[in-house]
Amino acid sequence: MASSGIVKAMCLVLIAVALVAPLAEAAISCGTVAGSLRPCLGYVQGGGNVVPPPCCSGIRSLYASAKTTADRQSICNCLKSLAASYKGINFSKASGLPGKCGVNIPYKISPSTDCSKVK
Ligand SMILES: *[C@@H]1O[C@H](CO)[C@@H](O)[C@H](O)[C@H]1NC(C)=O
Numbered sequence: 001m002a003s004s005g006i007v008k009a010m011c012l013v014l015i016a017v018a019l020v021a022p023l024a025e026a027a028i029s030c031g032t033v034a035g036s037l038r039p040c041l042g043y044v045q046g047g048g049n050v051v052p053p054p055c056c057s058g059i060r061s062l063y064a065s066a067k068t069t070a071d072r073q074s075i076c077n078c079l080k081s082l083a084a085s086y087k088g089i090n091f092s093k094a095s096g097l098p099g100k101c102g103v104n105i106p107y108k109i110s111p112s113t114d115c116s117k118v119k
Pocket of ligand 1: 049090091092093
């Protein structure tokens with residue numbers, strides 16, 4: 001039936017909008033956060049004690065772009081979901097990363113961080 005086809009199409013559009021809208025509205029997208037931190041993955045997943053320089057530049061640029069509370073909360077939420085989606089992350093290494101890069105991030109990178117408390 002034509003009408004049920006239209007209803008289905010509208011549902012798909014609504015779902016697509018619901019999926020895309022939060023990313024588009026966020027001050028800093030999770031894609032940006034993931035891209036900046038990709039060079040850090042090898043380090044926090046185990047290998048070695050030297051922080052790769054591209055990892056530090058990613059962290060610094062992320063930090064520099066986080067100007068408002070909304071920015072920092074969206075980065076925090078991205079970090080949480082990223083941290084949950086990668087296996088074998090050593091969180092003591094992950095939370096030491098900003099310090100090793102000379103950046104002071106006032107919260108711990110961990111899946112249990114309460115991002116609503118990030119100011
Ligand atoms: C995490 O990294 C620290 C520092 O390199 C190390 O001492 C610790 O054993 C690691 N933990 C795990 C679970 O691999």
